[in-house]
Amino acid sequence: MSATSWAIDIDRDDITQVNLVEEATTPLAPGQIRVHLDSYAMTANNITYAVFGKPAGLFGNDQGYWDFFTERAAPGRLPVWGFATVTESAADGISVGDRFYGYYPMAENAVLNVGKAGPGGFTDVTPRRTTLPPIYNAYQRIEALPDYRAADHDYWPVFRPLFLTGWLIADQFEDESDYGAGQILIASASSKTAIGLGFSIKQRPEPRPETVGLTSAANVDALADQGIYDRVISYDQIMTLNAATPAALVDMAGNGAVTRVVHSHFGNNLKASIIVGKSHWDAQADGAGLPGPERQGFFAPGRSQKRIADWGGAAFGQKIAESWLAFMDVAPRLTSVDKRSGGDAALAAYREMLSGQADPKKGIVVVP
Structure with a gap:
């Protein structure tokens, strides 16, 4: 094993300040494992993690996404979703060569603290992580994933967390009788979370609301050809929508200008306005004095926990698996995989x- 490995440090106060660094390999403590990241995805979702790296109230405490992998005095280490292989183990129930899907730092290697190890995987029990959402702390053995297919391997880190978020939003709409909306407007419709939402709503039997994908003019034709949404229009066509038809907005990017146009056009006929991410991290929020409903945030881990409590973990997993496998049958025609290798490539991808500037029709997969 190399005495050093690369990692990427991000300034907690300025996410544009980022450095590729070398880390020394230190001995493991009892209960720890060292893993080598085999591959991980770089998506707009990761930028949302960086934006909310510092405490922002998302977790109901004074923690943010930087708290998963670094102590407060250290630079931020960005969380990513991917696959890793155990290269060293001082934990019962985990062997060298075991492979896991889960939440890792943007680095070549990672040290995790193992708890509740079993046939399905384990939970990381690092003290600062135990007060963070449990969905992020679960590591699943590849062999135990009920809906894993080898042919879909590269699409797991690219789509799985984002598809799950989209699926959960669709579930919330159905649970809330679509908030009384006859049309659901989905901003940043070319994003992977939006595609997951559009796909999941379209799987519902009629009658259901019409899905309207909102995107830039250059993306309209290509996105419409994918057949994910009932209709795709450009942002400058929002005012052509029928304001008499009750609507709901799902904003994937936190772009305040688009939100203001939608709120102003529909007014009180906008029945819900949900913000999911903040990938447009530098866009003006512009949320003050908006007509229509108060904007509400969507937090996927909270919704997951609710549905697991409602249905039980097995039933929740089965519902996700069925929808995921249906989506995997169409995912390759929606997005191609763009593989990048090494630390310099990882830095460039971030x-x-x-x-x-990333191409929404490609899924970036980094191979450390």
């Missing part, structure tokens, strides 16, 4: 996503 900067590319942060700048908003």
Whole structure:
């Protein structure tokens, strides 16, 4: 094993300040494992993690996404979703060579603290992580994933967490009788979370609300051809929508200008306004004095916990698996995988996503 490995540090106060660093390999404590990241995805979701790296009230306490992998005095380490292989183990129930899907730092290697190890995987029990949402602390053995297919491997880190978020939003709409809306407007419709939402709503039997994907003019035709949404329009066509038809807005990017246009056009006929992420991290929030409903945040871990309590973990997993496998049958025609290798490529991928220059038709997979 190399005496050092690369990692990427991000300034907690300025997420544009980022450095590729070398880390020394230190001995494991009892209960710890060292893993080598095999692959992880870089998506707009990761930029949302960076934006909310510092405490922002998301978790109901004074913690943020930086707290998963670094202590407060250290630079931020961005969480990513991916696969890793155990290279060293001082934990019962975990062997060298075991492979897990889960939440890792943007780095070549990671040290995790193992708890509740079993046939399905384990939970990380690092003290600062135990007060963070449990969905982020679960590591699943690849062999135990009921809906894993080898052919879908590269799409798991690219789509799985984002599809799950979209599926959970769709579930909330159905649970809330669609808030009385006859049309659901989905901003940043080319994003992977939006695609997951559009796909999940379209799986519902009629009658259901019409889904309207909102995107830039350059993306309209290609996005419409995918058949994910009932209709796709550009942002400058929002005012052509029928304001007499009750609507709901799902904003994937936190772009205040788009939100203001929708609220102003529909007024009190906008029945819900849900903000999911903040990938447009530098866009003006512009939320003051909006007509229509108060904007509400959507937090996927909270919704997951509710549904697990409602249905039980097995039933929740089965519902996700059925929808995921149906989505995996169409995912390759929606997005191609763009693999990047090594630390320099990982740094460049982060900067590319942060700048908003990443191609939405490609899923970036980093191979450390």
